[in-house]
Amino acid sequence: MTTATRVPVTLANDHSIAVARAVAPEITKRADEAEALGTMPIDLVERMREVGIFRALQPRSLGGFEMAPVEFIEMVEELARADGSAGWIAAIGAGAPAFTAWLEPAVADDLFGSDADFLAATVFAPTGRAVADGIGRFALDGRWSFASGCRHAEWLLAGIFVFDGDAPRMIPEQGPDWRLAFFPRANADIVENWDVLGLRATGSNDVVAHGLRVAEEHTISPFFEPARHDGPLWRLAFFTLVGVALVGVPLGIGRRALDEFTDLATTKMRAGTFERIAADPVAQVAFARAEAKLRSARAFVLEAAGALWDSARAGDPPSLEQRADFQLAAQQAMRAARSAVDTAFDLTGASAVHASHPCSDASGICTPPTSTCTSVRLASSAMPIPTSALHNQPA
Numbered sequence: 001m002t003t004a005t006r007v008p009v010t011l012a013n014d015h016s017i018a019v020a021r022a023v024a025p026e027i028t029k030r031a032d033e034a035e036a037l038g039t040m041p042i043d044l045v046e047r048m049r050e051v052g053i054f055r056a057l058q059p060r061s062l063g064g065f066e067m068a069p070v071e072f073i074e075m076v077e078e079l080a081r082a083d084g085s086a087g088w089i090a091a092i093g094a095g096a097p098a099f100t101a102w103l104e105p106a107v108a109d110d111l112f113g114s115d116a117d118f119l120a121a122t123v124f125a126p127t128g129r130a131v132a133d134g135i136g137r138f139a140l141d142g143r144w145s146f147a148s149g150c151r152h153a154e155w156l157l158a159g160i161f162v163f164d165g166d167a168p169r170m171i172p173e174q175g176p177d178w179r180l181a182f183f184p185r186a187n188a189d190i191v192e193n194w195d196v197l198g199l200r201a202t203g204s205n206d207v208v209a210h211g212l213r214v215a216e217e218h219t220i221s222p223f224f225e226p227a228r229h230d231g232p233l234w235r236l237a238f239f240t241l242v243g244v245a246l247v248g249v250p251l252g253i254g255r256r257a258l259d260e261f262t263d264l265a266t267t268k269m270r271a272g273t274f275e276r277i278a279a280d281p282v283a284q285v286a287f288a289r290a291e292a293k294l295r296s297a298r299a300f301v302l303e304a305a306g307a308l309w310d311s312a313r314a315g316d317p318p319s320l321e322q323r324a325d326f327q328l329a330a331q332q333a334m335r336a337a338r339s340a341v342d343t344a345f346d347l348t349g350a351s352a353v354h355a356s357h358p359c360s361d362a363s364g365i366c367t368p369p370t371s372t373c374t375s376v377r378l379a380s381s382a383m384p385i386p387t388s389a390l391h392n393q394p395a
Contacts, residue, residue, distance in 0.1 A: 040202075
């Protein structure tokens with residue numbers, strides 16, 4: 001009699017949702033532990049690495065999977081449903097490997113060819129200063145906030161402005177030379193200042209570096225230049241790709257909040273009554289609205305992401321209208337997730353005040369300034385007025 005060998009669930013063998021569901025139970029079980037640590041437990045991060053999550057958007061030439069946007073969004077959504085911080089770490093952790101597509105192929109292979117599963121923290125904000133030395137290197141100093149996953153990262157991808165001497169280098173018709181620099185995390189110090197309500201286990205501390213020497217070829221300029229790797233993913237504009245990476249997080253957090261409320265509503269009684277919350281008509285209407293809003297937002301996201309992918313696979317960069325649709329869908333997902341969490345919080349009552357409750361994660365993802373600014377940019381693409389430079393970034 002022979003015993004069948006169980007093949008491990010990984011992205012190399014299985015659908016993205018199956019992979020997420022394989023690791024989700026342990027993530028949920030240990031969410032309180034991660035919250036207390038202020039970062040994801042390293043063995044859980046290693047488990048996510050083992051199944052291939054951080055290689056999902058990486059070029060195949062470096063060992064990645066170049067996953068379709070809809071599949072990636074659904075995977076991150078499922079992880080964020082298990083725990084918001086885990087979903088965020090998955091999204092951020094898959095970002096830097098995807099952005100290696102902007103390195104020269106030989107440079108990318110030299111840096112990461114033997115380490116396809118590298119872990120990186122990424123900060124776009126150009127709070128680093130890189131001074132050109134005239135021989136192809138930068139002297140780099142900086143402090144970067146919100147470096148999610150920095151405590152388990154092996155690399156940093158950090159935003160910089162390039163200077164020639166004391167003067168910022170300018171790109172004609174674009175502005176300051178804003179780049180992202182790859183360098184080992186060991187060359188920077190972590191400032192343990194991540195003390196927040198919501199997404200505590202992302203470990204989004206500050207990182208500081210002084211006097212680094214970084215080769216110019218180890219920097220990328222995705223804001224102004226096309227990717228150097230060919231493939232459908234890199235026909236998406238850079239910020240569209242960033243949106244694909246992140247949008248599953250609010251969808252998953254919103255879904256978890258409504259799931260938690262559903263479980264509670266059948267057992268919890270209203271104060272002063274013997275009526276379960278589930279029987280309260282006011283609660284029923286509020287829940288139904290939040291459910292409809294979240295499902296509608298999710299459908300919009302997947303439809304818009306699918307349209308992006310159809311164009312990219314056909315060999316064409318997605319149109320401005322398609323990119324605007326996706327950004328609009330992503331912002332609606334954020335609003336719907338916030339609405340779902342607020343509704344669940346309000347209807348749940350005192351049970352939701354604890355920091356470990358899934359509703360607390362929403363405070364880390366939904367910020368009105370972001371929604372307002374993006375809505376203005378979207379309006380400019382929908383109406384016959386000049387569009388911003390961000391809408392015309394290279395694809």
